[in-house]
Amino acid sequence: MISIDKPTLLLNKEQCMNNINGILEKAKSSNTHFRPHFKTHNSAYVGNWFRRLGVHSITVSSVSMARYFASFGWRDITIAFPVNVLELSLISELANELALNIQGDSSSILQSIETALLYPVGFYIEIDTGHHRSGIAWKDLDEIDRMLDFLSRSNRLKFKGFLTHSGHTYTADSKEEILDIYKDTVQKMNYLKDQYKEAWPELTISIGDTPSCSLVEDFSGVDEVRPGNFVFYDLMQYSLGTCSLEQIALALACPVVGISPQRNEILIYGGAIHFSKELLYKNSGEPIYGYIVRVSDKEWSMPVEGAYLASLSQEHGIIRAPKELIEEIKIGDILGVLPVHSCLTANLMKGYLTLDGEVISY
Amino acid sequence: MISIDKPTLLLNKEQCMNNINGILEKAKSSNTHFRPHFKTHNSAYVGNWFRRLGVHSITVSSVSMARYFASFGWRDITIAFPVNVLELSLISELANELALNIQGDSSSILQSIETALLYPVGFYIEIDTGHHRSGIAWKDLDEIDRMLDFLSRSNRLKFKGFLTHSGHTYTADSKEEILDIYKDTVQKMNYLKDQYKEAWPELTISIGDTPSCSLVEDFSGVDEVRPGNFVFYDLMQYSLGTCSLEQIALALACPVVGISPQRNEILIYGGAIHFSKELLYKNSGEPIYGYIVRVSDKEWSMPVEGAYLASLSQEHGIIRAPKELIEEIKIGDILGVLPVHSCLTANLMKGYLTLDGEVISY
Numbered sequence: 001m002i003s004i005d006k007p008t009l010l011l012n013k014e015q016c017m018n019n020i021n022g023i024l025e026k027a028k029s030s031n032t033h034f035r036p037h038f039k040t041h042n043s044a045y046v047g048n049w050f051r052r053l054g055v056h057s058i059t060v061s062s063v064s065m066a067r068y069f070a071s072f073g074w075r076d077i078t079i080a081f082p083v084n085v086l087e088l089s090l091i092s093e094l095a096n097e098l099a100l101n102i103q104g105d106s107s108s109i110l111q112s113i114e115t116a117l118l119y120p121v122g123f124y125i126e127i128d129t130g131h132h133r134s135g136i137a138w139k140d141l142d143e144i145d146r147m148l149d150f151l152s153r154s155n156r157l158k159f160k161g162f163l164t165h166s167g168h169t170y171t172a173d174s175k176e177e178i179l180d181i182y183k184d185t186v187q188k189m190n191y192l193k194d195q196y197k198e199a200w201p202e203l204t205i206s207i208g209d210t211p212s213c214s215l216v217e218d219f220s221g222v223d224e225v226r227p228g229n230f231v232f233y234d235l236m237q238y239s240l241g242t243c244s245l246e247q248i249a250l251a252l253a254c255p256v257v258g259i260s261p262q263r264n265e266i267l268i269y270g271g272a273i274h275f276s277k278e279l280l281y282k283n284s285g286e287p288i289y290g291y292i293v294r295v296s297d298k299e300w301s302m303p304v305e306g307a308y309l310a311s312l313s314q315e316h317g318i319i320r321a322p323k324e325l326i327e328e329i330k331i332g333d334i335l336g337v338l339p340v341h342s343c344l345t346a347n348l349m350k351g352y353l354t355l356d357g358e359v360i361s362y
Numbered sequence: 363m364i365s366i367d368k369p370t371l372l373l374n375k376e377q378c379m380n381n382i383n384g385i386l387e388k389a390k391s392s393n394t395h396f397r398p399h400f401k402t403h404n405s406a407y408v409g410n411w412f413r414r415l416g417v418h419s420i421t422v423s424s425v426s427m428a429r430y431f432a433s434f435g436w437r438d439i440t441i442a443f444p445v446n447v448l449e450l451s452l453i454s455e456l457a458n459e460l461a462l463n464i465q466g467d468s469s470s471i472l473q474s475i476e477t478a479l480l481y482p483v484g485f486y487i488e489i490d491t492g493h494h495r496s497g498i499a500w501k502d503l504d505e506i507d508r509m510l511d512f513l514s515r516s517n518r519l520k521f522k523g524f525l526t527h528s529g530h531t532y533t534a535d536s537k538e539e540i541l542d543i544y545k546d547t548v549q550k551m552n553y554l555k556d557q558y559k560e561a562w563p564e565l566t567i568s569i570g571d572t573p574s575c576s577l578v579e580d581f582s583g584v585d586e587v588r589p590g591n592f593v594f595y596d597l598m599q600y601s602l603g604t605c606s607l608e609q610i611a612l613a614l615a616c617p618v619v620g621i622s623p624q625r626n627e628i629l630i631y632g633g634a635i636h637f638s639k640e641l642l643y644k645n646s647g648e649p650i651y652g653y654i655v656r657v658s659d660k661e662w663s664m665p666v667e668g669a670y671l672a673s674l675s676q677e678h679g680i681i682r683a684p685k686e687l688i689e690e691i692k693i694g695d696i697l698g699v700l701p702v703h704s705c706l707t708a709n710l711m712k713g714y715l716t717l718d719g720e721v722i723s724y
Contacts, residue, residue, distance in 0.1 A: 084617050267444060269424075277638060332474075
């Protein structure tokens with residue numbers, strides 16, 4: 001491994017490939033289209049690992065991200081974010097280059113989208129199946145009818161089907177609840193499909209969230225899945241029961257810059273601008289910003305029992321640690337931290353170092 | 363103003379200059395050296411605004427940041443972060459170019475620092491006056507003596523004095539408590555100065571945190587102050603009572619992408635990768651990620667009463683808003699958000715757009 005002198009995001013490529021293959025294989029055997037969300041890694045280099053496995057269609061969460069991946073040859077992209085009407089000319093440019101899908105949940109803006117586009121784009125009606133962030137309520141057939149009425153006459157917007165993100169799986173209390181949300185989502189989306197398939201025989205339903213895609217073994221009855229976080233997983237997924245600690249493919253390697261045996265604390269160079277401030281809570285109510293692992297030449301250990309990242313300021317992180325770790329560690333050592341939310345940590349770090357020493361900077 | 367089509371960090375330069383001048387003038391009239399912390403704006407362009415006011419010495423929080431500002435001509439820099447022994451060769455290179463100060467709180471690493479440095483650097487002993495993040499406990503004269511014993515014989519490490527960050531002002535419950543912490547800090551630091559000034563007549567004491575530097579009118583008795591956040595302020599400072607809403611010089615302009623009158627919510631393009639997930643709590647216990655302002659040609663309004671940023675995912679933000687705002691707003695409008703923690707928001711956004719239309723990208 002090349003030497004680490006400041007916070008560095010380690011990537012276990014082998015585990016990452018296992019994570020990708022895990023969901024890809026389930027999608028294949030379920031005959032469900034796999035359109036992974038690339039917002040988690042946001043890396044053309046990591047994207048190529050998917051491509052080599054035969055993945056050619058992807059999901060992104062912004063027009064900027066679509067442009068980035070388009071510049072690396074991706075030709076089938078869904079922007080799974082409510083269409084931003086201020087970026088319609090950029091969307092139109094992209095639609096000239098590739099098969100682009102956008103999503104919307106309001107009939108009020110369809111005409112302005114239609115007017116601004118010079119090229120056809122695929123259009124998903126976003127459905128709210130219970131997450132309540134965006135989307136038309138699944139029962140609101142009146143609004144869906146208004147949209148479809150417009151889409152049936154549109155020259156630019158090609159209706160593709162119904163899309164949802166069941167993000168309420170992230171606040172579920174158990175695996176059973178996640179599976180119940182999944183079943184409920186599939187039922188509601190198929191209800192809509194049944195309602196409209198006669199008029200739109202090609203319509204598909206697209207769902208996607210890592211918790212349910214990780215727990216469900218068979219995606220039958222779903223045309224497309226779009227999970228993202230599963231590529232790396234993180235402590236949030238672990239706390240939901242949707243991945244094991246071994247499946248977490250990222251660890252932030254941080255230099256030790258201070259040790260306080262009096263407070264049972266280790267101070268690391270690694271703070272909110274590296275991890276983000278996403279947190280979980282211990283049963284006792286204290287915040288946890290990460291679990292601590294030992295980093296060796298080509299791997300990292302299981303988390304050190306009783307050690308956790310307890311506090312973050314801009315560049316400082318404070319680890320609470322058991323005496324044994326405090327006695328073993330010295331200033332200038334490197335400790336690894338399993339992040340709470342890999343998407344936000346990867347966004348801040350911008351690059352990766354694989355355990356084989358590959359430096360990934362795009 | 364140039365047109366905004368995605369999340370854009372607006373900077374009120376006039377207010378920013380007022381904020382800078384406010385503390386600069388107090389430092390001047392107190393005969394206290396002003397060494398502003400540049401981690402908040404982290405911008406060479408904004409740094410030049412300080413330079414034009416006669417500021418020539420700065421504080422940074424990492425070796426990387428020191429290198430960045432060195433490349434823009436800054437020649438007097440204190441890295442106010444426990445020295446990272448893994449970056450000593452970079453520190454040594456910098457010390458060859460400019461007047462560099464570092465800080466440390468452990469006698470155990472002084473020899474390895476001394477050995478690695480080819481050029482002299484200023485050295486501050488970091489003191490813990492109550493924040494308990496790093497630093498030698500102010501009463502621990504034994505460890506201070508061990509450090510000074512080494513420093514008195516060192517060829518590379520030039521002892522400058524005692525430095526502290528009283529970050530516990532951030533958890534104070536009132537302005538009075540912040541002022542009490544300030545007084546206590548000054549007392550403890552002067553106690554140390556008195557202890558050692560005979561042996562080290564040049565030694566200085568350096569303190570720095572925005573809450574106390576904002577409230578205190580006279581810095582007499584302190585040789586140097588190093589506040590950072592005051593350049594922009596934010597809702598955290600406002601909630602501490604250390605700035606007014608008018609003094610907040612940053613607002614993140616975000617496109618409206620959805621409106622839900624049923625839920626009294628406005629969905630914006632602007633999420634955790636733009637704001638960070640720093641939060642405050644309402645009295646009722648609900649999280650607040652920002653206050654909402656209306657953005658017009660060359661200004662933004664006072665916060666809209668009853669409206670706040672209530673939830674963030676990676677690129678989505680959900681605003682809870684009163685009916686009047688919901689009825690006024692349409693998809694494609696721009697709303698501004700006063701951030702909770704300007705340092706983290708600025709770090710994520712990387713650039714600014716001033717209200718006069720200056721695009722600041724470095």
